[in-house]
Amino acid sequence: MGMAAASSMTIQLLEDAIAALIQRCPDMRTLRQIHAHCLKFPISSSLFAISKVLAFSALSPSGDIAYARRLFSQIPNPNLFCWNTLIRGCSLLPHPSAEPISIYKQMLRAGTPRPNTFTLAFLLKACSLLSAFLEGLQLHCHAFKYGLHASPFVQTALLNLYTKCENIPSARAVFDEIPQRNLFSWSAMIGGYARVGLVNQALQLFREMQEAGVVPDEVTMASVISACAKAGALDLGRWLHVFIDRKGIVLDLELSTALIDMYAKCGEIHKAREVFDGMPVRDTMAWSSMIVGLAIHGHVRDALQLFSAMMDSKVAPNHVTFVGVLSACAHSGLVSDGRRYWSTMRHMGIEPLMEHYGCMVDLLCRAGHVEEAFSFVKDMPIVPNSVIWRTLLAGCKNTRTSDEVVETAAEKLLEMGPLNAENYVLLSNLYATRCEWDKVSQMRRKMKELGAKVVPGCSSTEIDGFVHEFTVADDTHPEIQMIREALRDITERVRRAGHEPSTSSVLHDVVEEEKESALCEHSERLAIAYSLLKTKSPAVIKVVKNLRVCLDCHEVTKIISKVYDREIIVRDRVRFHRFVNGTCSCNDFW
DNA sequence: CTAGGGTTAG
Numbered sequence: 001m002g003m004a005a006a007s008s009m010t011i012q013l014l015e016d017a018i019a020a021l022i023q024r025c026p027d028m029r030t031l032r033q034i035h036a037h038c039l040k041f042p043i044s045s046s047l048f049a050i051s052k053v054l055a056f057s058a059l060s061p062s063g064d065i066a067y068a069r070r071l072f073s074q075i076p077n078p079n080l081f082c083w084n085t086l087i088r089g090c091s092l093l094p095h096p097s098a099e100p101i102s103i104y105k106q107m108l109r110a111g112t113p114r115p116n117t118f119t120l121a122f123l124l125k126a127c128s129l130l131s132a133f134l135e136g137l138q139l140h141c142h143a144f145k146y147g148l149h150a151s152p153f154v155q156t157a158l159l160n161l162y163t164k165c166e167n168i169p170s171a172r173a174v175f176d177e178i179p180q181r182n183l184f185s186w187s188a189m190i191g192g193y194a195r196v197g198l199v200n201q202a203l204q205l206f207r208e209m210q211e212a213g214v215v216p217d218e219v220t221m222a223s224v225i226s227a228c229a230k231a232g233a234l235d236l237g238r239w240l241h242v243f244i245d246r247k248g249i250v251l252d253l254e255l256s257t258a259l260i261d262m263y264a265k266c267g268e269i270h271k272a273r274e275v276f277d278g279m280p281v282r283d284t285m286a287w288s289s290m291i292v293g294l295a296i297h298g299h300v301r302d303a304l305q306l307f308s309a310m311m312d313s314k315v316a317p318n319h320v321t322f323v324g325v326l327s328a329c330a331h332s333g334l335v336s337d338g339r340r341y342w343s344t345m346r347h348m349g350i351e352p353l354m355e356h357y358g359c360m361v362d363l364l365c366r367a368g369h370v371e372e373a374f375s376f377v378k379d380m381p382i383v384p385n386s387v388i389w390r391t392l393l394a395g396c397k398n399t400r401t402s403d404e405v406v407e408t409a410a411e412k413l414l415e416m417g418p419l420n421a422e423n424y425v426l427l428s429n430l431y432a433t434r435c436e437w438d439k440v441s442q443m444r445r446k447m448k449e450l451g452a453k454v455v456p457g458c459s460s461t462e463i464d465g466f467v468h469e470f471t472v473a474d475d476t477h478p479e480i481q482m483i484r485e486a487l488r489d490i491t492e493r494v495r496r497a498g499h500e501p502s503t504s505s506v507l508h509d510v511v512e513e514e515k516e517s518a519l520c521e522h523s524e525r526l527a528i529a530y531s532l533l534k535t536k537s538p539a540v541i542k543v544v545k546n547l548r549v550c551l552d553c554h555e556v557t558k559i560i561s562k563v564y565d566r567e568i569i570v571r572d573r574v575r576f577h578r579f580v581n582g583t584c585s586c587n588d589f590w
Numbered sequence: 591c592t593a594g595g596g597t598t599a600g
Contacts, residue, residue, distance in 0.1 A: 088591070154592090195595095222594095226596065286597080355599040387600055
């Protein structure tokens with residue numbers, strides 16, 4: 001009995017020693033030595049020691065998953081911890097794969113052990129990385145089958161999986177079923193809404209979270225701030241920044257980056273820069289979001305200067321950084337710089353994506369090199385998407401371009417989006433500038449015949465922390481009567497200022513018979529009218545729109561800024577317009 | 591041994 005106690009004590013000591021060694025193990029070489037020593041001792045069969053070795057090889061950044069797989073296959077009866085460790089190890093690999101699922105299937109086939117909450121959480125995480133909805137659904141069933149559905153870890157993992165698969169209704173259903181929502185479940189749901197662009201829902205849920213008395217942290221705030229960026233909700237974004245400071249929430253890399261992006265996308269590029277300059281450490285995303293921000297504001301020199309500062313600070317740029325750099329060059333016609341950055345990018349081993357080709361086509365077109373842009377597109381190793389063809393066609397407007405370019409691009413575009421009205425509108429306008437009237441009417445005929453759908457224009461404006469959305473000819477707003485009256489007043493005052501509606505821009509959105517009302521009910525006009533009603537003179541009117549502004553709205557907004565003496569900032573789908581006293585910051589080029 | 595976050599052309 002004394003002997004048995006002694007030996008069990010010895011084993012305990014050895015196990016503790018091994019655990020301590022592995023905890024400080026720096027690399028696989030050392031781990032193999034420790035493993036070899038384990039095999040010499042009577043504890044070689046100790047699952048404890050083996051599982052420590054397994055955990056290191058599977059989970060440590062300096063581990064070796066192949067070693068873990070081999071070791072695992074030699075364990076006669078792996079316990080649940082071993083299975084879980086291998087599953088998690090495989091789901092942490094740089095390239096997500098279905099391996100965690102197949103290991104799980106193997107475990108189920110073995111009949112034992114039964115999965116626990118750890119198993120499901122790891123598997124669900126693996127599925128969310130793959131956006132594997134169907135597998136996730138099966139795991140959801142297993143959660144019930146094995147009685148694990150009440151675990152907050154499983155619930156959050158399910159919630160997260162559904163948002164990653166962009167299945168918001170399922171995510172919300174899981175969220176609604178959670179009786180005790182914690183910081184993680186609130187953050188996951190808010191983040192899910194924000195990622196798919198349901199910004200109002202994200203902001204609403206954030207309010208409910210506070211009402212429920214759950215204190216947000218830097219992770220929650222990063223999602224909420226990014227929702228503000230997408231919504232163009234500057235006032236709320238500013239308020240949240242103050243909230244962050246007041247609550248002492250840590251401004252880590254992610255939250256700072258979200259703030260930079262929010263300020264940039266909400267028109268406050270100087271505030272964005274302030275946040276950026278205040279960061280003690282900056283990674284690729286932080287640099288990129290600042291560079292992209294400067295680019296969309298047309299601060300091209302600053303953007304390029306920042307890029308070289310980024311290179312000096314040895315942070316590696318990625319494809320997003322180059323989207324910023326190349327689009328900055330495109331915005332101010334820096335053709336040779338653009339070409340240089342393009343080859344820098346290739347030199348760094350960054351494969352150009354569709355966005356980069358898009359920037360180059362835009363760059364060449366704006367500089368008047370439409371033919372060269374066309375050969376560039378023809379040489380693309382990936383199949384150009386409709387944005388590429390649209391960019392090319394937009395470039396054809398400004399120069400005398402050969403029919404070949406126009407016809408090829410037109411054909412491709414209509415082939416790709418035969419039901420997209422935007423395409424017919426673009427082509428119809430282009431043919432009009434080229435005085436090819438038969439083709440203009442051909443486009444309109446085709447559009448009617450096919451019943452092409454127009455993406456409805458949608459503008460929003462933020463008043464007292466709430467984002468109000470308006471679509472073209474919208475009559476669903478509760479205060480629509482007042483808005484209509486305000487619109488009539490605007491139209492009258494604008495007309496008296498000498499404006500004549502530019503009917504050709506009606507083509508941008510609608511079919512002919514709707515011309516008259518259409519112009520006055522473009523969504524940005526509703527939003528501007530509502531802001532004029534709800535805010536007073538020094539307050540700046542800020543509108544965010546999902547499409548480009550049309551020529552007529554651009555003219556009218558300039559006049560409104562003068563006759564109502566209000567500064568108006570419109571965030572287009574791609575850039576900012578700042579209207580002050582009858583002129584726009586884009587100098588009428590957009 | 592578990593969960594939630596930031597940047598992307600026109």
